[in-house]
Amino acid sequence: MTGQPAARARWFKGHTHCHSTESDGNLPPEAVARWYRDHGYSFLSITDHYILTDPAELDGIETESFILIPGTELAAIPLGQQTHTCGLNISAQLDSRRGATPAETMQMMADDIREAGGIMQVNHPNWMWGLSVDDIRPVKGAALLEVYNMGSGCNNEGDPANGRPPVEAIWDDLLTGGKVIWGVCSDDAHRYTEGHPDGPGKGWIVVKADRLTREDVMNSIEKGDFYASTGVELSDVLSTQEGISLTISPDSRSGFVTRFIGSGGKVLSEVEGLQPAYRFTGEEGYVRARVQASDGSLALTQPVWVCGHRER
Numbered sequence: 001m002t003g004q005p006a007a008r009a010r011w012f013k014g015h016t017h018c019h020s021t022e023s024d025g026n027l028p029p030e031a032v033a034r035w036y037r038d039h040g041y042s043f044l045s046i047t048d049h050y051i052l053t054d055p056a057e058l059d060g061i062e063t064e065s066f067i068l069i070p071g072t073e074l075a076a077i078p079l080g081q082q083t084h085t086c087g088l089n090i091s092a093q094l095d096s097r098r099g100a101t102p103a104e105t106m107q108m109m110a111d112d113i114r115e116a117g118g119i120m121q122v123n124h125p126n127w128m129w130g131l132s133v134d135d136i137r138p139v140k141g142a143a144l145l146e147v148y149n150m151g152s153g154c155n156n157e158g159d160p161a162n163g164r165p166p167v168e169a170i171w172d173d174l175l176t177g178g179k180v181i182w183g184v185c186s187d188d189a190h191r192y193t194e195g196h197p198d199g200p201g202k203g204w205i206v207v208k209a210d211r212l213t214r215e216d217v218m219n220s221i222e223k224g225d226f227y228a229s230t231g232v233e234l235s236d237v238l239s240t241q242e243g244i245s246l247t248i249s250p251d252s253r254s255g256f257v258t259r260f261i262g263s264g265g266k267v268l269s270e271v272e273g274l275q276p277a278y279r280f281t282g283e284e285g286y287v288r289a290r291v292q293a294s295d296g297s298l299a300l301t302q303p304v305w306v307c308g309h310r311e312r
C-alpha cells in the first residue's frame with residue numbers, strides 16, 4: 001500500500017497508549033507490538049513512562065500493514081494532581097517537567113512535544129481525580145483527550161454524586177467552550193493477559209487516511225479524521241455542510257442507538273439502526289455522534305462545528 005498513488009481513503013485501526021517492560025508493562029516492546037499487529041491493528045504507539053521506543057530498533061515488526069509511531073507518556077504531580085500526557089510521533093525523548101499547576105505542567109509538556117514534532121494526548125483525567133476541565137481548557141496544543149481509558153481505576157464514568165463528571169462530560173464542556181480537542185479511547189495496557197483489567201484490546205481509534213504511513217496517519221489524527229471505539233465499528237462517517245451520517249458495521253449484537261450531541265452536551269436526537277443521520281439546524285455549536293451497542297460498547301465520532309468560536 002505504501003508507494004501506491006493516493007487512492008480512496010481507507011480506515012486504519014490503531015492505538016495510542018500502552019506500556020512494555022521498558023516501564024511498567026509485563027511484555028517487551030517487540031511482544032507488545034506483535035500483540036497489536038496480530039489482533040488486526042494497523043498502527044501502534046508504545047508509550048512507556050519517559051522512555052521513547054524507537055521503531056527502528058524493533059526488528060521485523062513493521063510490515064506493509066502495520067506501522068509503529070514513536071511515543072512516550074509524561075507524568076508529574078503538581079499540586080498533588082496526577083497529570084499524565086502522551087507525546088505521539090516525537091523525534092526525541094523528553095525530560096520530566098513540572099510547573100506550578102497542572103495547566104502549566106501540561107503547557108510545558110505540550111510545548112516540548114510540539115518541539116519534538118509530535119502531538120499531545122491528555123490521559124485519563126479522572127484517574128486519581130487528577131484533572132478537571134479547568135486544568136485542561138487553557139492548554140494550547142492539547143490535541144487529544146482520552147475520553148475512555150479502559151485500564152482499571154480510570155473512572156471514565158465519573159462520580160456525579162460527589163461532583164465528579166464523567167470524562168465525556170469534561171470533553172463536552174471543553175468543546176462547548178470552543179476548544180478543538182479530539183476524543184480517543186485506549187487500553188493503557190500494562191498486562192498482556194487475556195481478561196486482565198489492565199489488558200489490551202478494549203479501546204482504540206480508527207483513522208481515515210490515504211495511505212498507512214506515519215505522516216498520513218498523524219495528519220489525519222491531527223485533523224480529527226478518525227473515530228474512537230470501545231467495540232463498535234463504523235464503515236463510514238460522512239459530514240457535509242448539511243449534516244452528519246454514519247454507517248455502522250452490523251454484527252451479532254441486537255441493537256445500536258446513536259445520540260447526536262451538541263453544545264452543553266445536549267442530546268439533539270436519538271436514532272436507532274445502522275444508518276443514523278442528523279441534519280444541522282445551524283445553531284448547535286458543535287455536533288458529535290455517540291453510538292452505543294446493546295452490550296454498552298461505543299463508537300465516538302469527532303465534533304463538527306456548525307457555528308461559534310473555536311480554538312486549539
Ligand SMILES: [Zn+2]
Binds near residue numbers: 073075084123124
Ligand atoms: Zn498515565
Ligand SMILES: [Zn+2]
Binds near residue numbers: 017018019073188
Ligand atoms: Zn499509561
